[in-house]
Amino acid sequence: GIQVEQSPPDLILQEGANSTLRCNFSDSVNNLQWFHQNPWGQLINLFYIPSGTKQNGRLSATTVATERYSLLYISSSQTTDSGVYFCAVERGFGNEKLTFGTGTRLTIIP
């Protein structure tokens, strides 16, 4: 099956800092999503981004499908940004399964 690796596995930053999270995948994909899992376990969909660049407030994401990677940028970090960030990919359209990456645990220190 498709392999999804994320880096770094852990990241500790001071409030206000910027960060870049990376997601590498081993095969062509038609679906890529970034999620934030909060301390209570809820997964929040951040971006649906199989290709191109999107921005939403302090967050932005870029997927270079031909090179099989995606980046999530977080600017001016806040303590509420803490949690685990997952990317998840799917090869086909429709009802194929979404494979999750290994995750990046982000801790923002006040």
Next chain:
Amino acid sequence: GAVVSQHPSWVICKSGTSVKIECRSLDFQATTMFWYRQFPKQSLMLMATSNEGSKATYEQGVEKDKFLINHASLTLSTLTVTSAHPEDSSFYICSARSPGIGANVLTFGAGSRLTVL
């Protein structure tokens, strides 16, 4: 936006009992739902794909007799952990695809934390 509700949020049960977890799509119909399992500090692993009106499709290594999935309507899928043991303790999360333009986007329930004593 699309909302997926999961119940219960957490459950504690004795070893040997069965536990049912419900996953509902609140404002849309979902012919397919997905059940994931997450151990502490690990990623999500797909357990099975729940199909309305037909049998679920289980991932390799997942015991179908242990984890019973029923998708009886277009808004409800249930996961029953039968004869639960402590090693079944985990965080179970369901998801569904929202319809329309965002059909490739999966929305997740809040998860159910199971502790088997």
